[in-house]
Amino acid sequence: DVKVTQSSRYLVKRTGEKVFLECVQDMDHENMFWYRQDPGLGLRLIYFSYDVKMKEKGDIPEGYSVSREKKERFSLILESASTNQTSMYLCASSSYWDRDYEQYFGPGTRLTVT
């Protein structure tokens, strides 16, 4: 079974803090994704990565950055957290070789910025 894990299920941070959200997958997938999920807005893509050290902006990259130093790990960074970044963050991965776009999701991190 593909397993995608996220470092925290719940996180509370203060405005202005630097926040790291970690995601690890164990299936040697090339593609990894970060989404945020808000009520009524569905899933919105923040960033994705298709290889180590490679990244591309998604639909809402403002206020976020990412890091992928190893194939299995994809980190989302909030350089200076703001209250409007309070949300559920979902990480996903997929295989380049499957070529069918199926993504496997982690359990999510619910981030609250106060």
Next chain:
Amino acid sequence: AQSVTQPDIHITVSEGASLELRCNYSYGATPYLFWYVQSPGQGLQLLLKYFSGDTLVQGIKGFEAEFKRSQSSFNLRKPSVHWSDAAEYFCAVGAGSGGSNYKLTFGKGTLLTVNP
């Protein structure tokens, strides 16, 4: 660019009743289509997917979906709903030229409530 519309934000059904969740997509070629389910506080789990072949797709938990190209639809169905089906359901479309472009576009979701 591709897009997905789930017209129903919230649906309530009685346990044992049939269910149909609607999904319409916009994409010029044959899309890859998915239904995911999210239980409260959890990540997304794949129910089923379509990318070629038989337009009626069977998934897990007794769900099925039918791809109708003429209507640009991929509706999810279940003949008899169980209380444990209460969750949020997301339709998604994958499209693009491959390579680094294996992204999914998600609908905004349909929340399903099941009454006893």
